[in-house]
Amino acid sequence: MKQESILLVDDERGILDILEMLLNKEGFRYIHKAKTGQEAIKAVQSTQFDLIVLDVMLPDIDGFRLCGQIRAITQAPILFLTARSGDLDMLTGFGIGGDDYISKPFNPLEVIARIRAHLRRQEAYRQGVSSERTVWDYGVLRIDKDEGRIVVNGQDVHPTAKEFELLIFFCSHPNRIFTASQLYERVWQEDFLGDDKTVVMHISRLRRKMEADPKNPEIIVNMRGIGYKFIPPGGRGQV
Template identity: 35%
Template sequence: MVTHEQQTEKTALIVEDDKAVLQLIRLYLAQAGYRILEAQDGVAGLRMALEESPDIVLLDLNLAGMDGIEVCKNVRSESDVPIIMVTARVEEEDRLTGLDLGADDYVSKPFSPRELVARVNAVLRRTQRNAENQKETGNHLTAGAVVIDLDRRSATVLGTEIDLTPTEFRLLSYFIEGRGRTVSRDQIIENVFGYDFSGYDRTVDTHVSNLRKKLESANPEGQHLKTMYGVGYRFDV
């Protein structure tokens, strides 16, 4: 089902099977100036995410037809649209799985509608800022055997392309831009995620760990991404 509360610049797709929650999210996002698209099952949500080109997707995990993890995985294979998972699942493993697949944020039910809107706004600001930064820094970033193509949003190691999630791509770009400099979790949160990530510090570590594994798998001799214990991380060439 598609509703057009008002025509504005940004469109939010809500994929949620709980009608009360869907109505609550719709109300607050519409009041914040968003055009709203809705789907109440995973199959419809996936189709709309790929066909309607929303600016952001708010995705429940417990969906009929196709659960939110599968929807996220399939969307991310085709699109880098920002995804916020909104779910009653509280297990850390569910949260980390979603984030590993490329979700940009994770909000647990019950939630504050105003905080949810703030997170939506923050994710979109970060997305826009990253796009603007890429335009300013040129088409490529290079650090040793690692080359990032900002236009294609791809990365190669020793000439071989590596499969990165959107979050991993942003993280690698940030590390390469600041190569040789130690950065803290807080700096990563501010510059890569762009919103208050308080309470989810392990997520930063998980993304860094996954990125490191992919880099070292492509080039076992090139262990560039180093953990500075008690401080943060540093990318050396």
């Protein structure tokens, strides 16, 4: 039995039951279900989950607002599962801290596949951490891979898991230009299907957390018509 702990949040019992059944068949043993935002918050406060599947339309709170509250407690991957499939809703989901967005109606097997993919990447990332400390210290910006910390001007900022993976990739490849499709395939480890909104939103969120002026970035810069490049502040590097 897999040891990962998963929280399913949806007000439709049928969806909760079928996802739980399929996860159990996949060997996942620790499944917690919540039908309201209040139940979800209580669960997150009392249990350390490895992944959260979150509906947007809940009876007591908007799922986007709930995501913000959850993000203050845990950096576990959050997969939105919702009937709200518009571009604005998707961008809002990524902007508030979500890691994936699946529209209803959905194929339950696709949801399970995405859950497994996120958990697999999380485990691969943890297993791949070097026994030696890996720290990038640029003075105003310090990234500690082992501790999962980003410090900007002496203050801790709090990235999501995917934001942190993206930043680590940039730090490992300074001053190199990557297209959105290359970043998606290297960091998300999935085939790029032509929609770069996911990459754009994660870069935008990183800029808001790191850049002195996010509208005029100097660290993660956009090479117009080419891609993105990470420019180490002050020209310093790994320690």
